[in-house]
Each structure stands twice: as structure tokens, then as C-alpha cells.
Amino acid sequence: MNGDEGSGSGVGPAGPDRGDPGHPAGGALRRQRKRHRLLKGLGLAAGLAVLGAVVAFAVAYALTPIPSTAQAGAQASGSVFYYNDGKSVIARQGVNRTPVTLDAIPEHTRAAVISAENRSFYDDPGVSLRGTVRAVWATITGKQIQGGSTITQQMVRNYYSGLSQQRTVTRKLKEIMIALKVGREKSKDWILQQYLNTIYFGRGAYGVQAAAQAYYQKDVGELTVSESAFLAAAIQTPSYFDRPYGDRRPHAESRWRYVLEGMRQEGTAGAADLAAARYPSPPAPRPAQTLKGQRGYLLERAKAELKRLGYSEDQINRGGLKVTTTFDRDLMSAAIAAVREGRPIGTPTKVRTGLTAIDPATGEVLAAYGGSDYLKNQYDAAFDAKPQAGSGFKPYVLAAALGEGIGLNTTLNGSSPQYFRGTPVRNDSNVSYGGVNLITATQRSINTAYVQLGLRAGLENVVDTAEKAGIPAGQLKAHAEAPTLSLGVASVSTAQQASGFATFAAGGTHRTAHVVRQVIDQDGAVRKTNVETRRAFDEDVARNATYAMTKVVESGTATSAQLPGGRPAAGKTGTTDQARAVWFNGFTPQLAASVAMFRDDNKPITGIPGYSQVYGGQIPAKIWQSFMSEAMEGKPVERFKGPTDTVAAPPPRSSEEPEEPTSTPSSSPSPSEEPEPTPSRPTLPPEPTPSVPEGPRPTVSPGPAARDD
Incomplete structure (x- = not known):
């Protein structure tokens, strides 16, 4: 036997070193080092990404100036509705706006708008990070999420040129950049004044002065706390508040209370005013005198069809649309004359004619x-x-x-x-x-x-x-x-x-049947009705x-x-x-x-x-x-x-087959009857087409002429 194998020295064979790949501790160490390197790489990548985003944001911010001009919408033109000749005007659906200074607007009216739209207005930099993330995500996914835009962003979007109303990421980012710059370079009071003179309140009213007249027939300086809260509530969904009656009232009143609660929380309305607040249901809208006669009916019918075609109320009111209707001016005159001459003098006004x-x-x-x-x-x-x-x-x-x-x-x-x-x-x-x-x-x-x-x-x-x-x-x-x-x-x-x-x-x-022939928008694009x-x-x-x-x-x-x-x-x-x-x-x-x-x-x-x-x-x-x-x-x-x-x-x-009657009904459940053109039954002339003969004459005893029911 080999002496080395049985020397009895007490020293066994040498075990594997920790650095040896075969040692269990060596494998764990190696994996730990790999994770460490991976984490360092990810951290570096994340840092570079953040740095890149910051740099990109800084570059975009620097390259996005505040527009030097106000967009046409800030002094928006209304839409014009024409007869089918494309020249004769039926009516103008113009923008109703009366600019006022901020001093002319009561503090409680300003506070109501801030409560409704942007409670951090005087503290934020012009944008809301949380709201912006939600809005951008909604734009990317196509979801309809209300909110997200501050008063500054809304003002920027409605006031400055170069910003469309389209829901795109590019437009949203540009809006954010401009809002941040405006927030830094313009005073909050200036921003609020522009906002209150451009925002749409419904009833064709742009700006708070026009809204005060449209809803309460008074100047903005006379608005109460309750009325101010109602107008502020209308900004979110103006078409809904246009006629806030019937089944619309619960939602309108709920939104009104939301505004008042915000004013209470912010301390911008006194306890006495809030305690005295009553829901200020506005009177029904009054038609403009330019809609006298048939014009109002024609305008309302054309507007209703435009909405079915996808045009918003805002586009109709300030989009500068040129709408050619199908109404013929001469035939309209003929219709008016026929009704006026055909209705006997003294016909009760409750009897309508269409x-x-x-x-x-x-x-x-x-x-x-x-x-x-x-x-x-x-x-x-x-x-x-x-x-x-x-x-x-x-x-x-x-x-x-x-x-x-x-x-x-x-x-x-x-x-x-x-x-x-x-x-x-x-x-x-x-x-x-x-x-x-x-x-x-x-x-x-x-x-x-x-x-x-x-x-x-x-x-x-x-x-x-x-x-x-x-x-x-x-x-x-x-x-x-x-x-x-x-x-x-x-x-x-x-x-x-x-x-x-x-x-x-x-x-x-x-x-x-349709009443709109074509629409030309303010950019000159023509859209014809597809029948x-x-x-x-x-x-x-x-x-x-x-x-x-x-x-x-x-x-x-x-x-x-x-x-x-x-x-x-x-x-x-x-x-x-x-x-x-x-x-x-x-x-x-x-x-x-x-x-x-x-x-x-x-x-x-x-x-x-x-x-x-x-x-x-x-x-x-x-x-x-x-x-x-x-x-x-x-x-x-x-x-x-x-x-x-x-x-x-x-x-x-x-x-x-009809059933045999068991008794004579006292009256017919069907519509009533109409007389023949002569008081006695006429002898009808023979049909000109022998192959389609006329039926036999009545066989009853003489009596009133047959009537159309």
C-alpha cells in the first residue's frame, strides 16, 4: 500500500477553496456581484432617463414661447346660417361677450369660479402635476376624464393662438409649457381676468358679464353668492346648465352645492352668505329679437342637425361656421303666405299650423x-x-x-x-x-x-x-x-x-330628410351632408x-x-x-x-x-x-x-275576417271622420284604367256623405 495513503499524520486531503467555482459560497458570491452590477446599470439608466427627461423638458420649455397674439377664438366670431342660395342670411349665431376688468367682478364671483375649477389657483405654478398626468393619460388612451386643466391652462387654451382644441399629446404638452411660462411671467389677477372674459358659460354667453345678463338679466357686479356659484358650476358642462330644469335640476343643484362647499372650505364666503344661499334657478332663456317670425325655427332646426353631425355647441357659437341650409327663401315666403291666407281670420291662437x-x-x-x-x-x-x-x-x-x-x-x-x-x-x-x-x-x-x-x-x-x-x-x-x-x-x-x-x-x-346642405369652417374646409x-x-x-x-x-x-x-x-x-x-x-x-x-x-x-x-x-x-x-x-x-x-x-x-258585431258601437276608437267634398254622396266618374276597377257604391240609405276618419 502506498505510504502516503496510510501515513496516519492526521491531516486529511485539502478541501476546495471558497474562490473555487465548485464551492457553494463562491456561487452565491458570484450571483451577488452580478445583481450588484445589474442594479448599478439600472440605476445609471434610470438616472440617465431622468436626466434626459429633464433636459428634454428644459429644451422644450426654452423653445416654447408664449404666443404673441390671441387666437381668433378669444374674440370669436359666431356662425352664420344661410338659405340654400348660400348668400341670403337666415340668422347669425354670434358670440355674446362683454369684457370687464377684474375690479368689476365681485370677489365672491371670482372665488366661486376658483372653487369650481381650480382651488389651488393662487398657489400652483399654472399646472397641476396630478391633473396633468391624468389628462395626458386620458389623451393617450382616448378616455374621457373630466378635470386636469387648471384655470391657467384653460385660459391659455382659449386665449392664445397656436393651440387647437384637439385631444393630442403634442397639444397637451405645448399647453403645459405655455401655462408654466404664463404662470411665471403674468400675474394671477391678469390670468383670472382673461379667463373670466373668455370662458363659455352657456346660453351663448362668453365671459362672466355676458353670462350674468343671459341667466339673471343683471350686470356681473350685482350677482349674489348663490348666483355666482351657479354660473361657476355651469363652466364644466354649459349645455347642461343652459336649461337646468326638470330632470336636469338635481345634477345642476348638486354641482352648485359643490361650489358653495368649496367656498366654505377655502373661507372665501361668509357664514351668513352661505346660510342664506338658496338655489337660484335662472329664468328660461329669452329668444333674441333677430329670431322673429320663422327665423328662430329655422335656426334651431339647423343647430339641432349640426349637433347630430358632431358639432359641439361651442363650435356652433364661436367656431365661425358658415352653414348653408336647405331652406329655399322663395318657398319659405310661399309657405308663410299660404298659412296666413288659409287660416280664417279669427282662428284661435291656440290652434297651431305646421x-x-x-x-x-x-x-x-x-x-x-x-x-x-x-x-x-x-x-x-x-x-x-x-x-x-x-x-x-x-x-x-x-x-x-x-x-x-x-x-x-x-x-x-x-x-x-x-x-x-x-x-x-x-x-x-x-x-x-x-x-x-x-x-x-x-x-x-x-x-x-x-x-x-x-x-x-x-x-x-x-x-x-x-x-x-x-x-x-x-x-x-x-x-x-x-x-x-x-x-x-x-x-x-x-x-x-x-x-x-x-x-x-x-x-x-x-x-x-335634412336641413343642412354644407358647412364651411373657419379654416375654409367644406363638409357636405351625406344623405x-x-x-x-x-x-x-x-x-x-x-x-x-x-x-x-x-x-x-x-x-x-x-x-x-x-x-x-x-x-x-x-x-x-x-x-x-x-x-x-x-x-x-x-x-x-x-x-x-x-x-x-x-x-x-x-x-x-x-x-x-x-x-x-x-x-x-x-x-x-x-x-x-x-x-x-x-x-x-x-x-x-x-x-x-x-x-x-x-x-x-x-x-x-272581421268579426260580426254583437252590438252597434257608440263611437269609433279610431280617428274622426272627414266629409266628402260635396254635402251629398257624389257619383264618382268611372276609372280611366279598366283593369283596375273602382269598387261599388255605398248601399245604405241616403245620409251624410262618407267622411275620412
């Missing part, structure tokens, strides 16, 4: 009569008011039936009374017509036949057809399953009816329905609507129960128009000199005739395409 005319080829609203004077009544009788349609709804039923293959010469039961799904329906004066085709049912507006027709076509198809023609689904929903849907129990406006009848005039093509066009029903359906409606004008309930020179016209009268609303809706190939008379309180129309009861075939049809005669003057006489329908539909299903 008129709307639409070009079927474009969907442009060429004329609209919203009331005698916007300054007296801001409720638009052409667009906002929606009385029941009455028998003016029947053409949609007719179109739905034709679309389902039910022909014009299909025979319906025109006897009276009848029951449909338990609902009693009768014709005017309970006249029974026996078997009638769709032409006669339309010409004489036979209720029982039309309820039967609606059920045969399918009420869901009637609703679908009316909606595609321009009647909003929400106005039809409540009546979608009622047999009396076909009798016009749904509420509609003259604008909607003109749009619907324009669809017939356009051969079944619906073009969305939605869709097929509502087939052209054959439109032709056949139009043919039936020509008989209404030629020898039915609307002979007073006949146009001079034999110009073809088609349409439908309508009179609701107890004459709460009376209508005539009609068209030529070039123009569709709707006229309605009603009361805003939905009471029966009474008190018109010379009329014991009013019907659609009387005053509304005459107004329509007067307007259309002027509107068509000088235009070529175009004729409607004739009917294409010569095939009768199959007999109705048993479920569609």
Missing part, C-alpha cells in the same frame, strides 16, 4: 312653417309637434298590402260597424259600403276596409313599411299590435309625413299606391287640393277623433308637403269662424293647394307613372 315641404329627389327640406312667430312660441309646429296622424297613415298600410301581393282591385268588406280582435270600428256616420277595392277604400277613406287591410297585410309589415318610409320606430311601437294602427293612432310630425310621402313621390326610395338613401318599397308598390292617392284629390276627400292647369297631385287627408288634429299630406313628382292643424294641449279644434267642425280636406288641403300652386309655378308639369297592378290577391285567411 307645414313642411321636401324635395323627393334629395331629401332636402325646402320649406317649414313652425308657427306664426318664434318669439311668441318656440315649440316648432313643423318638427317638434307630433299630433296623431289620422287617415294620413293609411298610405303606409296600402303600401304594405301591395308589397304583400294584395292587389288594388282586391275586394274588402266596407260595411259598418265591424269588430276586429274585439275592437269596434265604424265608418263615418256608420255608412256601409259593401264590397270595395283598395282604390275606393283609399278614395273614401273607409275605416273598416283599412283595418281589415292592415290585418291582412300583417301589422308588423305595416310598421316596417312606415319606418322605412321615414316614421321613427319609437313612435309606432306602442300601437304595433293594435288593429287601429291602420287608422293613424300613431303620432307624427309634418316633417316626418312630408318625408314619408316624398318616398312615394320618389318611386319608393327614401332619402333622409342616407334606402329602398323603402318597390317602385311598382309606389306607383300603385300613388295611383290610389290621385283619386283622393281628383274625386275623393281632397278635391280642394287640386292644382291649377291640371297638374297631377296625389295625397291623403286625415282627421283625428273629435278633430284634435286635421291633416293633408300630398305630393307631385317634384315636391312633397304636409300640412297639419292642431292644439298643443290636444283638445278638439273649435272656434274657427265659419266651421262647426274642421276636417283635413278643408283648411289644411286649401293651405297645401295654395303653397304648392306657388311652389310649382314655372316648373314643368310632370305626370305620375300609371299603375302596374292588375291581379287580385288571394282571399283573406279566416283569421283576418
